[in-house]
Amino acid sequence: MLKVIQLDKTYGQNKHSLKAVNFTAQPGEVTAIIGPSGAGKTTILRSVNQLIRDDGGQILLDDQDIRQANKAELRKIRHHIGMIFQNYNLISPLTALENVLHGRLGAKSTLAGVFGMYSAAEKAEALSLLKEVGLGEYAYQRCDQLSGGQQQRVGIARALMQHPKMILCDEPIASLDPKSTKIVMDILRKLAQEKQLIILINLHQIDIALDYADHIVGINSGEIVFEGASGDVDDQVLQRIYRQAAQPEQAVTANEQ
Amino acid sequence: MNNKFQSPQQFFRQRRLRLGVVLAVLLVIYFGSVAIVNFQTLTSLAQVPAGLIWLFKNFVPTDRSITYLGPILYQLWRTLIVAVSSTVCASILGLIFAILGAKTTSPTPALRWIIRFGASLLRNIPVVAWAMILLFSFKQSDFTGFLALFFMTLGYLTRAFTETIEDLDGEKLQALQAVGANYFQCVFCGVLPEVASTLTSWVLYMIENNLRDATLVGILTGTGVGFLFNHYFKQFRYDAAGLIVLLIAILVILLELTSTQIRRAIA
Secondary structure, eight states: OEEEEEEEEEETTTEEEEEEEEEEEOTTSEEEEEOSTTSSHHHHHHHHTTSSOOSEEEEEETTEEGGGOOHHHHHHHHHTEEEEETTOOOOTTSBHHHHHHGGGGGGSOHHHHHTTOOOHHHHHHHHHHHHHTTOGGGTTSBGGGSOHHHHHHHHHHHHHTTOOSEEEEESTTTTSOHHHHHHHHHHHHHHHHHHOOEEEEEESOHHHHHHHOSEEEEEETTEEEEEEEGGGOOHHHHHHHHOOOOHHHHHHHHHHO | OOOOOSSHHHHHHHHHHHHHHHHHHHHHHHHHHHHHHTOOHHHHHHHHHHHHHHHHHHHSOOTGGGGGHHHHHHHHHHHHHHHHHHHHHHHHHHHHHHHHHSTTTOSOHHHHHHHHHHHHHHHHSOHHHHHHHHHHHHOSSHHHHHHHHHHHHHHHHHHHHHHHHHHSOHHHHHHHHHHTOOHHHHIIIIIHHHHHHHHHHHHHHHHHHHHHHHHHHHHHHTOHHHHHHHHHHHTTOHHHHHHHHHHHHHHHHHHHHHHHHHHHHHO
């Protein structure tokens, strides 16, 4: 279980990005973070694996506080947290297979990683993961020759290669067409259910969030304004989540983009 | 912020005005420098055809110049070796410096500034000046030419490589960090595959460039095809010198064609 307690983050002076954020995400469930742009969705997600250093609070993954981990421990924890991105962030001249194998880097010695020394079992697993996301025949294709939806599925396979407890998804479908969106979201939901993973997704498409998520976290101007089952989200809740920010904060948001 | 124009007409009037000012400045610079060095444009232009005809009469290779082919080709080969070896050595060291000096991959900002400053220093000393300075310590030898080209290329490639690495989307490296990859794994599994083809293009470009520079440096260091050119030239054997120019041009073009092919293959 992922438990975020009193998480704070300030950018520069007085620009509160997160104010005492609390929420939980359960294994086997899809948890979606929704809210207007600039509300702090990305900051939350990237604090969870400490790509962004927050200023205070606790982030407990199975009762271990990620924020207290030293460099080596953090590397170990990250190894079991997959992450996929809006822009896929694959190493584009490399093949799909090589990108999936990168999921093993966190468990490898420096030299083995640098020289790409993967065991036969790892290679076989990478190939079967690619087949699992429907890309078996593209294993030896360069990633920049794949479509957006295909690249995102390679990203998912890379995350699965980490044997993750949790997968963080930062706007995973924002650059995808409706058909690819459905494929990617179906895979993520299936993973949560079948492998009992924690799936934490940032989304700005409300309908997709309500369709796919079991648990919804609503955020506005860095504050959690709703947390509950997706069935409990009604118009009133949505209005609270998407209400206009106060004038000065809107200016800050515009500057950040 | 962009509302200082009242109408499109006013905006375009200002554009035209700016263009007019730039042209006027260029003209002033031209006529100013012409007046200072006492250069007579029309007279000079009139002399160009006669000069070209003289060149063709004297520098076109003759039957006799073919007898020089052996030594010329040998020196051309040596010059090529100096150009290629200096570029390859400089690119290996330059890559290490670039990784340590690029914003996205540098371990410390201090190192970044040292590398930036060092590379700029190496690059901004002309290769001819390098050769003349190095002549004192290393005398007239191929090694002097190698070093001169090496230093200039190192400065140039460090800069080019650094910028290529900095252009790389930092998110891709974040993705590898998120997987749990450490610094060296990020560099070797992420940065290098992403920039490899651009870096190769730079190296190929520098080899072409250094072949041209190597002939020039050779005149100073008394080696290679540059020296041979100077030697024949001073003995008034213009046809042999012309043959050298022709062969250098052919070699440069061949090199360019090859590197275009390589670039296309790896793109």
